[in-house]
Amino acid sequence: MKAYFFSSCHKLLFYIKQPLRDKIPFKKTQFHTNVSAYPYSLILENCKNIQTLKKTHTHVITTGLSNNNILAAKILALYAMLGNLDDANKIREHNSNAFLWNALIGVYARNECCHEALELYTKMRVFGIESDNFTYPLVLKACAGILGLKEGREIHCDIVKKGFELDVFVGVGIIDMYGKCGIFEDARQMFDKMSERDVVAWNAMISGCAQNGCSNEAFELFKEMQLADLRPNSSTLVGVLGVCDIVGGLERGQQIHGYVVKSGCECNAFLGTSLVELYAKCGDIEAAALVFEKMYEKSVVSWNAMISGYAQNGYANEALKLFYQMQFGDVELNSLTVVSVLLACAQLRALEEGKWIHDYAIRSGLELDVFVGTALIDMYSKCGRIDTARQLFDEMPRKNVVSWTAMIGGYSYHGYANEAFKLFNQMQLANVQPNSVTLVNMLLACTLLGVMQQGKSIHNYIVRRGFDLDVSMQNTLVDMYAKCGSIELSCGLFNKMPKRNLASWNVMVAAYRIHGLAKDALALFVQMQQIGIRPDHITFICVLSACSHAGLVDEGRRCFDSMTIEYCITPEMKHYACMVDLLGRSGHLDEAHDFIKKMPLEPDASVWGALLGACRIHNNIKLGEHAANCLIELKPDDAGYYVLLSNIYAAAGRWDSVMKVRTTMKDRGVKKSPGCSLVEINNRVYAFLVGDRSHPQLKKIYSFLEALAVQMKEAGYIPDTNFVLHDVEEEMKERMLCSHSERLAIAFGILNTSPGAPIRITKNLRVCGDCHTVTKFISKIVDRKVIVRDANRFHHFKDGYCSCGDYW
Structure with a gap:
């Protein structure tokens, strides 16, 4: 809090030094030229601690200058800056004019001590000190800060009674208060009443539109402002850019960017950062990087926006590279930097880099920040250190819903579904309400365990609590019901979806696949193409796998050919593995082996595993041994491949070979997972x-x-x-x-x-x-x-x- 006061009080001292600036919220008549006060004004500027300030203050009192508004305001601001609010209040109490009351209310309001600002305003009225057109913008700002609509309306009534409603500064304060409290209509009504509107008034109205999701209105106001011969400033443009990702997206953002370039408007750090954020949110990471590179002034917020943009768009390596550049640029990292870099580390499974960031967070005192702690939990979870993640979670002094969700997600991601359920129950006992991401993670846990009753309970909870059943959530539910054994419920949900994306179709094709309904999967595949949904590499994996499990060899071959010829999708390793599985299961073992030999990629464990599984089905010992040797060379610690080879030998009655496989497993410390059913x-x-x-x-x-x-x-x-x-x-x-x-x-x-x-x-x-x-x-x-x-x-x-x- 002291740091906030320090920043704000410096602003107040700056205003006092330059009383003729238009934006100073004090009446010019309150400033009196007093030559004898000037030396003390200089001395006060050099007061760095409370002791020096008190000595100077004593001298001011003894010389009879304590009633000088300029000196009193400077001393008040310095006391506040140095954390001594009691003495700041005493100065205010000994001066009955509104000037110093406004000064202290302003310090509170600008530093988000909104309740204290409003309490001071109440005292001001009790003491009979008249509020003026500089008081009201400050207390309205405090109302906006706490979303205090009731208090704001009361102050608005007082403003009307005293005839200040049409004052431009007061009017802007009213617009801003209603906008932040979500009462867009009242903000607009006040805006329309104003006979004089400056750029700040238009900015407040545009900002109110953006905050209330009225994106079209924001753009209309932007056009009206230009027709009124008012030149938008960087704050105007930042406000309009704030709604570009809501509607119009990239196209409207590019229009604003074009205006910035053509009009010669100063692209400061604030505006440049907004452009970077917009392009990153719209997925145009190259445009974001270009804007960032051209910025002549970069703040820590600018760096964070670009690093976060890279990380959130899947460019984790670029995020880490920029982070290293940031350090050479002598920019001080903050909690948002750490969170963004940890996100990149999580994506790359870069444990060592993540540990280094963790050490930095500890050294910088950022580890206790709830967002940093949550990002650390996510990073360690994604890097497979689930125990470390849980230890950090347990040690967090403060946890929010995101922290709980990250830990639940970590358990679900790694298949620890029971632990996810236990933690979800603890979360509810701690009176922390889950969000949509929490519930998606819980549906994943239900999917892993195959527990449909609990999946239904989560589904009912989602509906009962009024969560938005968006496409992503509905896709998750379709997948959950399918993997919990109810293809009927899964299909029913899919058919009722008002909107579907490509992922929706892929989930349903995959659902048919795992239930062995290959013909339904193929029919759905045809249907999605007929309505113009272009399949991707995931779609083809699902369809090829469906053909494999049903023995539809010809259909699978045609599907593979269409993927490469018609859709120009380069096959990945999973596609080749599906084809080997398709051919092998159906008994075409030699063809499957030849297919592997002709692959443009070096076959991995999934490909050889598919061939080995087929050899077990058809008892082909020779080819099975070859596939097993290739697999054991690739993954010597995977017990499954030893077991498959052992199965082949056992089926042929070659018990000596079975014993050799078991001995090899024992010597290498490889243990078979015991069969477990839920x-x-x-x-x-x-x-x-x-x-x-x-x-x-x-x-x-x-x-x-x-x-x-x-x-x-x-x-x-x-x-x-x-x-x-x-x-x-x-x-x-x-x-x-x-x-x-x-x-x-x-x-x-x-x-x-x-x-x-x-x-x-x-x-x-x-x-x-x-x-x-x-x-x-x-x-x-x-x-x-x-x-x-x-x-x-x-x-x-x-x-x-x-x-x-x-x-x-």
């Missing part, structure tokens, strides 16, 4: 591991499964023990199959839900062939729909059939 019942999630022996209903679950096994065998079920990767007796293999996590979860779900209720399971690994067969039998025996989401896709089991048609 089931949601009454808004609570239950987890089961393979061979789980810890659940309280364990005996009941295994008894139920044993009874089901008898019924299944009577119905024709024959256990496929090839999926047991251990060289043990057949009876033991059957027991091991019975303890797979999805079977335990399905049994628990049936036992704890009402008859006929669907069972929804989420598994972290691919469903094994035997469990797939068993679930088909179970769905028919217990007359339940069982929906299983594994690592690849959804399986909808009903009446003994699966939606995948046994092709997955």
